[in-house]
Amino acid sequence: MLRLPSEFKPEALPATLPCAQPLDAEQQDKLAALRVQAETLAAAHPDDAAWLTDACLLRYLRAARWQVAKAAERLGNTLAWRRERRPHVLDPDYVMPEAATGKIFVNGFDRYGRPVIYLVPRRENTKPSRRQMDHLIFFLERAIAAMPPGVEQVTLIIDFTGASLFNSPGAGVAKETANMLEQHYPERLGSAYIVGAPWFFGQVFKLVSPFLDTVTRDKINFVDLKHKPEEPKSTKEAGVEQNGEWTPAGVPSPMWDIIPPEMLDATIGGRYVFRHEMPTYWEHLLAETVHYSPELPPGVSATDVANGTVNGVRTEMN
Incomplete structure (x- = not known):
């Protein structure tokens, strides 16, 4: 990892x-x-x-x-x-109930050294809330902390495999997420790949896309797993390396060209067999992305976290 x-x-x-x-x-x-x-x-x-x-x-x-x-x-x-x-100081214990199923995780890097963030709607375990959005923010900050020197962007993969209308983000959540990324994390998105988008996401995207900057919109690629190449291209064939320098390939770029197969999850065409085991993953994530002293959000006490409540609302998985 x-x-x-x-x-x-x-x-x-x-x-x-x-x-x-x-x-x-x-x-x-x-x-x-x-x-x-x-x-x-x-x-x-x-x-x-x-x-x-x-x-x-x-x-x-x-x-x-x-x-x-x-x-x-x-x-x-x-x-x-x-x-x-x-x-930058969200307490891991506060977002841990959201992270329990691995619906968002950071794992691996693309050919530009950009951390890869996976969003997996089929693993959704909570209802829309501030803590749910804080969970996404937490992983954005952790991905930023994992960036090698000179890298400023992330690669985002939304894997809709096995997702349904009931566990996928609605238009409100999608719009809030897009607005947060545009306003407060500008120029942080390198590329985004939406894998196996179901019919209903097309309607959500139509509602959200007008709010996206054209530069951001051009970075979003829809991926059909049925059209996966037999073998991912090499870095040079993908257009990543030219004349000894690393230069971005044209947009849109196939996901399999930009992310090395040994770094891409096997469930979406890569060769990396990754099993999300929460205790082990959480321990490594926190150890490898240390960049702050965590704090709880305003109005949330350590007792709330210990008791499984946040502002009086139960926080265990539903």
């Missing part, structure tokens, strides 16, 4: 990352201008400083198409959201 693919070349990574490309004079001026505004936004909150790296500011600038005022507005909104939701 959380291992780099054998074909990954860390020394070649900087050539592929937007933030690693040399900034021109105008971009440097805009980064400096946003830095001034970020310091003003964080003046009363010293804890924000560690998060406001140049790489972070550049993600907001790229998402705002280099409009400083727009980037500063979005950055301010995210800072307010982070102070309220505290995504």
Whole structure:
């Protein structure tokens, strides 16, 4: 778990990352201008400083198409959201009831060194709630903590195999998730693969897609397992490596080309036989993605967690 693919070349990574490309004079001026505004936004909150790296500011600038005022507005909104939701310090014990079935897990890397996050609707075990969304946020933060140096994005796989209308996310949840990713994790999505999408998800996607930025929408690929190639292409054949440098292949790219077969779950065409055993997986995940001291959300006490209640609501699986 959380291992780099054998074909990954860390020394070649900087050539592929937007933030690693040399900034021109105008971009440097805009980064400096946003830095001034970020310091003003964080003046009363010293804890924000560690998060406001140049790489972070550049993600907001790229998402705002280099409009400083727009980037500063979005950055301010995210800072307010982070102070309220505290995504980087969510307590594992708080989200553990959501994680028990393995409906979301981080495992492996794609050919760009991006952590792969799996969402498996058939394993849904709770009703929509704030804690359910915090569970997704928790894994996003853990995937970010697992990123090798120079990597800023994740690859997302939603595996609808065996899912039904009753355990799949509805339009409300899908819209909230899309909005959170767009507003508070800009430029974090490298690619997304929706495997075996059932008919009803098509309706959900039609409702959600208008709210997605065109750049984000172009990163979403629908995968039909019936059309899996006999053998995944090599890195070079996939368009990942050209002239000795790592350059992104065209979008959409087949999932089997971007994720090495030894890193891709066997249930969706890879060769990695992974069995989610909660105690073992949880122990390794927490040990390998240490980057903060966890806290419980406001209004949730250690007693609530120990008793299986959060704000008076039972939290065991249903």
